Amino acid sequence: MSPLSSNAPHGQSPLRTVQVLGGGNAGSSAHVRSLAEGLVARGVRVTVCAPEEADRAHDFTGVGAEHVPVPRSSDPASVAALRAACADADLVHAHGLHASFRAVLALGGRATPLVVTWHGRARAEGARAHLLRLLERRVVRTAAVVLGTSSDLVDRARRRGARDARLAAVGLPGRRRTPPACGPTADPDRPRAKVRAELGTTGRPLLVAVGSLDRHRGHDVLLDAARAWRGLDPQPLVAVAGEGPLRPVLQRRIEDEDLPVRLIGHRDDVPGLLAAADLALLTSSWESRPVLAQEALYARVPLVATRVGGVPDLVGDAAELVPYGDAQALAATVVTLLTDHERREQLRERGVRQAATWPTEDETVAQVLSVYDELTQPRPLT
Incomplete structure (x- = not known):
């Protein structure tokens, strides 16, 4: 039985993951909330490191995750707060380039596996574009697995030197497998x-x-x-x-x-x-x-x-x-x-x-769990 089962086998403790968010992208924040809900339901301990405003908007604690407020900044205080939150994590999963870079700094060479999901790409010109390329290279070469939400993001990660880059299954939060036969109904008061x-x-x-x-x-x-x-x-x-x-x-x-x-x-x-x-x-x-x-x-x-x-x-x-x-x-x-x-x-x-061909939220969680399973080993009870 996988150690990621909702009921951990005898002699194993539940997996503890830390999800790291920059907080600037509503889509990635909604994805993390959906992912946290699915992971918690399967017995995984989830801590979400994100700015206060992200938790207010997406209520990570409402789906059973712990929220640790970490500002978007990469200043030493922010990185130190993230380092403390990741201290006893079995695996860290960062979403977006800047959140991923902060996770790299926080882990500081620890053996803790790092998974990175790229939901989009940063845009810059001139010297800033060169800096972004350097950040991307540092992140993907540190990460054990990079998940890209589109094939061109996967290709981009591979060009930057990723050891393992894969296409992410990302379901739209709140959507069923089969769309309705007609359009979704607007608010009853606003037909x-x-x-x-x-x-x-x-x-x-x-x-x-x-x-x-x-x-x-x-x-x-x-x-x-x-x-x-x-x-x-x-x-x-x-x-x-x-x-x-x-x-x-x-x-x-x-x-x-x-x-x-x-x-x-x-x-x-x-x-x-x-x-x-x-x-x-x-x-x-x-x-x-x-x-x-x-x-x-x-x-x-x-x-x-x-x-x-x-x-x-x-x-x-x-x-x-x-x-x-x-x-x-x-x-x-x-x-x-x-x-x-x-x-x-x-x-x-x-x-x-x-x-109907798009992944569901359950399929999204299943893919992420399979990645986590590859990167973690059974853990003795503490």
């Missing part, structure tokens, strides 16, 4: 018609994009494409959910060019927005396993996305893919879909089938 009325899209198509208002999200390209939709009748409205540093710039363009786009800020009701949408748009320069793409396919909402990173592998033939930065291709694809009911229905059905 589809009410959401569309609130956004001013009664009698006109609603296009939904979700993501921080940062340069790599491609919102400038989205606005370029929106110019082509001004002449449509009825004119579609693009609702962009998210906040970020580019909001003033984007808002100025929307007003100056009279674009059919609304910046609606941070929203907690993205499934409800998608349930009200005619199309979902993803225009980023790079993504691994974007939550928007997964939610759109689950919701049976036709998706137009950029052909970047892990997106093609994630969506298969269940979405329309366009080159990043090509506003003309984006505009033309949206116009075609809005006028082609049969193609939209085809994408909805393909989306259901594609979503």
Whole structure:
């Protein structure tokens, strides 16, 4: 019997793992919460080292994990707090580049196995890009196993010198194996018609994009494409959910060019927005396993996305893919879909089938447990 069984064999103590989070990525934080819940349910002791705000947002203690507050900073005090938390761990699992680097510093050459999951990639230019490459190399050469959430992240880890890099199974938290036969129901107090009325899209198509208002999200390209939709009748409205540093710039363009786009800020009701949408748009320069793409396919909402990173592998033939930065291709694809009911229905059905191939939360936990099992040995009772 594996030492990772929920009921540890006689003479063995439960595995103790430390999950290390930087706290800056909502997707990786949600993944760690889901992973912690599954591990605890199987008898594994889990400590999550993450900033206080990450625990407030994701409630790691609510699923049975211990939370140790560790700031995102790599200063000596932060590393010392992490070192203390990892002192009696059987295995440390860090999520993201910066959290992984802090884990490397905290372990300081100890024999404790380190597993690293890369959920995305850091972006930088010039001297900072060189520094990031050095950090990546240090992390992957220290880690026993690197898990990448997309094949290009696995390839990146191998290029940096990883001894063992594998594709991670990452289920979308809270999702079943089989998507619903129709889109997820919005909050009962906010049905589809009410959401569309609130956004001013009664009698006109609603296009939904979700993501921080940062340069790599491609919102400038989205606005370029929106110019082509001004002449449509009825004119579609693009609702962009998210906040970020580019909001003033984007808002100025929307007003100056009279674009059919609304910046609606941070929203907690993205499934409800998608349930009200005619199309979902993803225009980023790079993504691994974007939550928007997964939610759109689950919701049976036709998706137009950029052909970047892990997106093609994630969506298969269940979405329309366009080159990043090509506003003309984006505009033309949206116009075609809005006028082609049969193609939209085809994408909805393909989306259901594609979503059924994605790993569940249980399968995600099972893969991680199998990795842990490889790296740990039976432990005597203390």
